Amino acid sequence: MIVFFCPGNEDSTPKEITRWPNQQDWQIRVFPNKYPVIDNKNQKHTRGENSKFINRKKIKGVHEIIVESREHNAQMSDLGLHYLKQVLVIYFERLKKLKQQDSIKYVAIFKNHGERAGASLKHTHTQIVAYSKIPAVIQAKEQVCKQRSCGYCEIIKYEKKHQKRVGFENQNFIAITPFAAKYAYEIWILPKKHLVDFAQFNQEMLIDLAAIMHKIFKKITQLNCDYNMIFQYGVKDLHVQIIFTPRIDNFAGFEIATGTIINSVFPEEAAYFYAKDNISF
Ligand SMILES: [Zn+2]
Ligand SMILES: [Zn+2]
Structure with a gap:
């Protein structure tokens, strides 16, 4: 078992940036x-x-x-609502801090869970790569939204009306x-x-977001598969997701030959x- 991320092995990682809570028994x-x-x-x-x-x-x-957890075997789906909200607070604090650095143009936050998703360690963790380049995919999406109204706002309106592809919805978010x-x-x-900025999320929104994320983690656990989670935002006016x-x-x-994707579901x-199931905490 590789235990680099477990309590008691803090010395095997580079110098810590922050912990929560700020005490020996971090979470x-x-x-x-x-x-x-x-x-x-x-x-x-x-x-x-x-x-x-x-x-x-x-x-x-x-x-x-x-x-995100001191427990070696904890999954994101094991985290409670208020705990998950605290995880979001840490993600967005790091995002804000790194964005303030002059040389940083984009901050990518993502989770690789399982080997098929690119993870090499089992202990749950999320990665941040902050670098001096705006990714081409973000530039392209912003360009499309600049030429017309926000595509994501239009998609939300359309999907709410037709209700065929809505997984979850609460006061502030739709999935x-x-x-x-x-x-x-x-x-x-x-x-x-x-x-357009995760820093715009207030306390109530963070709870609503944590609630939907919890349900998605539970459902992905039912699928029993690896997954990626990506926090996407733009540098000018891209709807966050x-x-x-x-x-x-x-x-x-x-797919490699044509760029056309076959999706089996x-x-x-x-x-x-x-x-279909009404998952609750
Ligand atoms: Zn561990
Ligand atoms: Zn929008």
Whole structure:
């Protein structure tokens, strides 16, 4: 068993950034990744080539780990409502802090759960990669929303009216299984209001978000599969969202050859799966 993230092994991680609560028996702990994909020191991870078609850019940044529980075997679905809210507070505090750094252009927050989703350690954790580049996918999405009204606000309006792809809904948030989902059982949580910064979430919204996340974690546990969770925001005016991608199918030759994705589960079936039991705490 690999115990780097367990209590008693704090010395095996780089110097801690923060913990909650601030006492010996921590529940949530944040520290730099010992094996960062990116750092501020040297460029050993990039290759030195330049040509008409090969573009080399220097990128700097930081790579952090947030361990959400001191229990080695705890899953996100085991965390209670107020605990999960505290986890969100820590995610968004780190996001805010890192965004303030001059060299940082984007802060990616994501969870890889299980080997198929890219995780190498079992102890639950979320990663933050903050770096000096705005991802092309974010730029493209912002461009589309700039040309017309916010696509996500329109999707929310449409899905609320038709109710075929709504998994969960409460006062402040809606969770939908998107019409053209890339992944089987993919689900997005969106604030109903057009908000572009996670720092805009007030206490009531954090509780509402934690409530829907809890239900999604429970349902993904029922699917018994690996998954990714991604917190997406833009740099100008992109509607924030939390994306969950269960990893059931692999992309095969057809997807690689064409970029066309075959999804084995209709989003309407996925929405029914999420909505059918009324999960409570
Ligand atoms: Zn552990
Ligand atoms: Zn919007």
